[in-house]
Amino acid sequence: MGLTEFFAMEASEYLERLDSLVSSPTRPDTGEFVRLTRALRGSALMARQSSIAAASAAFERFARACREADAWDESLRQRAVRAVDDLKILVRQAGRWGDAEERRARNLVRDLAPEAPTDAPAEPAGAGLDSGARAFIGREGAAVASALDQAAKALQQNPMAHDAVHRVLSVAQPLRGLSNLSDVPPLGDLLEGVEQAVAQIVSRREPLRGAPLLLDAAAKAVARSARELATEGSADAEADEVQRFATLLGRTEEGAVVSIEALFHEDEGPHVLERGTVPVRRRVLGHVELVSHGEHLVQAAHDLEQAISPTQRSLRAQSLMPTFRALTEASGNPVLNAIARFAASARDAVARGDAVAGAETFAARLQEAGHALVEAATGDELELAQTLHDATEALETLRQSLDAKPRIEAAPPHEAVRATELEDAALEPATTPGVAEPSASEPSATMEGPPAADLDEPGLEASWARFEQLLAARGLGSPSLEELIGATPPTEPAAEAAAEGATAEPPPQVDRAAEPPAKRAATAPTRPALAPLPEPALVPIIDLCYSGRDALVRAAGLRRQITDQLAAGAPSESVRDLIEEVLDLVDLGLSA
Structure with missing residues (x-):
């Protein structure tokens, strides 16, 4: 039994009890009315049926309003009966969700809350959070x-310190158990991404490149979203911290495989002399597992369509990567082979960003594949395989159309993250306090390298540019090893002229404070060379050992330690080491 079937069975039980409750001509127990609608909403949320959960939430608000207003009449009873009937239809169609069911869910929300807009199936994110939930x-x-x-x-200290990474999941469990977590975006999607990041880190035998930066970005994104939800009741799904985490999370996944042929020059060859055999990883999926994957894909397609921002849509698409990775290993019959090809194509689409750029097409193809898997137990294998093949071809067409489309828009902040940020560098790059950098409108004429806009980014290139900018701003000359070790620096032309004209008239007094820093550094008097330090004398190692009476005193102290070790039952190896040290000390004492 799949998750959707279990939900349908549980929700049908709640609806039958609601039907008998609201159909009675007498006034219903409003406390029981609220409890059953809340249980129905929680069941829908656990099954990731967001539209049914939104309709159930509206029904719950309707029941709570009836209880608080202490009102119940025939018109309210008729609205409650129609709501139960509509919810029964929606629950029966949960595994075959389509546009008709989506319209019915929205109409139900509108009927139960006439003041709500028809295009909003649920109340604004975070609007239902009370002070305790915040x-x-x-x-x-x-x-x-x-x-x-x-x-x-x-x-950062130990790339294989997986215990601290595992602890993240246990700490996140209370927050993951929040019933209305899906109603407070992007916190639920961030926690999904955190679980995926943890799985990526702990499942590899070698350290994941950029793992510290990835978890650091996740910490900042979760902290900001939780803080905004606690103080304002809603969080910015397009915040810079959320975008950065989504970008770094996407880079942990493997993209499309590059063929060997694409690495050769475009000439007559020869290129591939002997083609190897691709290792086959056979994994036969049963009907129950296929149906479960299909239900998950259908719900995921719906979640992608309901995403309120590109970043949230990117996080939801990336959460499908484990499912696609498992389905790519399926084989054994035409349906399994076709779903493996579709999963590989969908995984590449997510890695390339096509799932966000062409979200509508990607979600539609995902829904088609999900319905095909749901019908795998009863449908015709060849027809289902053809459906999956068509969906795969549609994803390939989407890729070609997006590649051919010119993209002239400026990259958002999260796409400007350099590849060097995935290195295991310090999480907080050090900055030089108290130094004002030149503005972008007045660039320094002596500075070479990247523009000022790139100086805040990490990496060797930006660090070198900042170094040259500080040299130019402070008027410092080129670094010199001779001056560092105290050698006589080369005589500058100004100094030579001064030596030759020693008998000439003294130069006029000049206000050196008003001179530019570069000129002031060039004409500064040179310091005398420092005398080289004497070489330290070599100390024989025998001088560092115990000798004479000192050795015998040390041996007497070890005898007491040996006695204590024997009384405590210490291992023989440690006692033997102490005895050998005592014998060596005796030899040193006798040889003095």
């Missing part, structure tokens, strides 16, 4: 961010 999110979100920060620092 405080809980703020407290637990801060704990998750702290655990992520500690894990990032632990990975």
